Structures are given as C-alpha cells and as structure tokens.
Amino acid sequence: MTQRNIIELRDVEKRYGSFVAAESINLDLRQGEFFSLLGPSGCGKTTVLRMIAGFQDPTAGSVTIDSQNMAGVPANNRPTNMVFQSYAIFPHLNVGNNVAYGLRGRVPRAEIDQRVTEALEMVQLGGLQNRGASELSGGQRQRVALARALIMRPKVLLLDEPLSALDKKLREQMQFEMRNLQQSLGITFVMVTHDQYEAMTMSDRIGVMFNGRLKQVDTPATLYARPCDRQVASFIGEMNIIAADLLDETGDTLSIDAAAFGRMQIDRNPNVPSHARRMSIGIRPEQLEIKAERPSDYPTTVQGKVSNVAFYGENIHYHVQVAGVETPIAVSVPNYFHTVDFSRGDTVWLGLLPASVIDLGKATE
8 A cells, every 4th residue: 555545536525406415525545555435324435436436426526536537537437447236247157258248349359368367366266267157156256246347457446335245254254355355456445335344354444424424534443442423433343422521621631520430531532623511432342341349450430230141252241230321331351261250130340441431522423
C-alpha cells in the first residue's frame, strides 16, 4: 500500500427524487489498500460502490480514479472490475469460458488461454478450466467470479458482499484467502459488507456508513478503540453504553460521574467532535472483570446480579444487572478451563480500570 490515492470522491451525492441514498461523501482510497464500506442494510454503501464502478452516476460531486475524472466514463471503460453478490456465473459455460468471457474479442486466443491459466492459479483453481458451472461448490463459484474479474487486470477490484452466500466456516476461510490474494497482487480492493467481523478481519481501513453518510473512516483498531460516537461504537463489536455527566475538562482528561460506576477520570477521545454535560461512555465487555468478591485491585467496582449466561466455547458471556443502569452490562471472559463460574441469579462484583473507558461524546448522538 502506498500513500498515493487511486480513488477520490468529492462531495458525492446520489438522490432519487426526495430520497437521499448518499450525501456529502468525501473519501480518499489509497493504491494497494483493502478498504471496506461497512454499515447496515440500506445505508448507501452499495450505492457508493456502484458510483465508483460507473453503474450509477452521482447526482452531484465527482469521482476520480487514477487521477482521471470519471464523469461520462462508462463502466466498461473504467480501470475497475466488480464481483457481485450473486457471482453471476454463466451456467451454460465451463470454468475456463466463464473466466475468459470479458476478454473474448479483445485479445488473441493464445493470450486468453494463458491469462485464464494465470487467473485460475491465483484463486487456487488451477486445472479446473473444463469443469462445468453446475459442478462447482459455493467457494469455487466465488473463486471463479474473482478470477473473471482479475483476468481483466483492473487497478481497482470492487466487491459487493462477496462472501454473503457462503456458510460460516467457508466464509471465514475465504476471508483470509481474499486478504492474502489482495496483498500478493498489490491492487486496491474495495468491499461492501454489513458484517463487522468480516470488515475488521480483512481491511486496512474501514468507512462506517449510516443513513447515506460516512460517519468515520479509520483502521479497524482505531474504530474499535476510539469510535467517534455511540452509533459507531454499537456497530463495531459489542459495547456497553452508559450515561454519564461531564464534571470537568482538563487537557486530554475528562472528569465524569458515570451512573453506577461513580466518579472517575478518563481519556478524551480525539475522534469525538464535541462534548456536552450529558454524555455517554463505552465499555467493551472484555475490559470488565467479574468476581464473586469485591476485587481489591480495581479502582472502580460495582455490584450486580447475573441475569443471563451464554457459552460461546472460547468465551463466556455474562449479562449483569446493575442498579442505576437500565440495560444489563455485558462481560466477556476467556474460557480457559471449559467451566462456567456463575449462574443466573448470582450476586457478583465487576471491576473496571478507567483507562479502558471510551469517551463517546454527547449522549444525544
């Protein structure tokens, strides 16, 4: 990945009558990065992808790819190719002809054969040129769609929910395969997904969208540790969001009074644009300690009652009802010994380090 921008979106909007699908989109995508647009269904992420691809024209603003303004440039003349959610494999063609389809009539047959072989090797389907489309598994169909896009040698590969049709185990396998493929090729991948774990696993950077707007663009680690508001915090992993009163601001430190957890000092979040007296804080479930007795090594402790227990194999998830907090607090504990320590109805203590509390800004956000 370089610092050179391969795609630039400036004040891009897409409107359908009074409905705004995308608004004020400003985004720079770097050459060689794996970038994901993440958000709930209907947030506008696929609309943005289709405007980059040239399948839709922006109502306002500009799309630039490789230093060229794309206004009036049709999809087939852009240095991009797209892998669709359905893969769009032609059922009457074998693997080789599916992959070669975009090159037919453009390059000599001998070159087509060579490039088909190379593309299939890239996606670990070498030697399957003659296999029928109906004989392919879900993972193989996904690889064929990738090979068909890559054979065109695009500067940018666009992926619209590329793994959504696969089962969980195959999906996780393909996440690593696609990431390794992107890194080995060194071209820019832009993926649309609603799956937060998929985006976090595969991406160099992620743009989180809600209601047609980009809320935050950052690395996975920064999005997880410093979300810009409670909406992003709730979408990236699990987060306990608790109301607090801002008592004082001193440099990069906030003094707060946080419901049942009481008074503490926390770090200011540089991604939060503004604060108000009534604010929100976030606590990741894995940042809380759960004990039968009050933990003496934590400056902030609170007592509660276990309302639910969920066993996830590698982790145990507790929900603890605490006085003064409306929603039960989630606590995640690594399951080292395959045991569950607490049951519903047990009284427990939670320990918290103020350094792990995330400032989420105004409570109304």
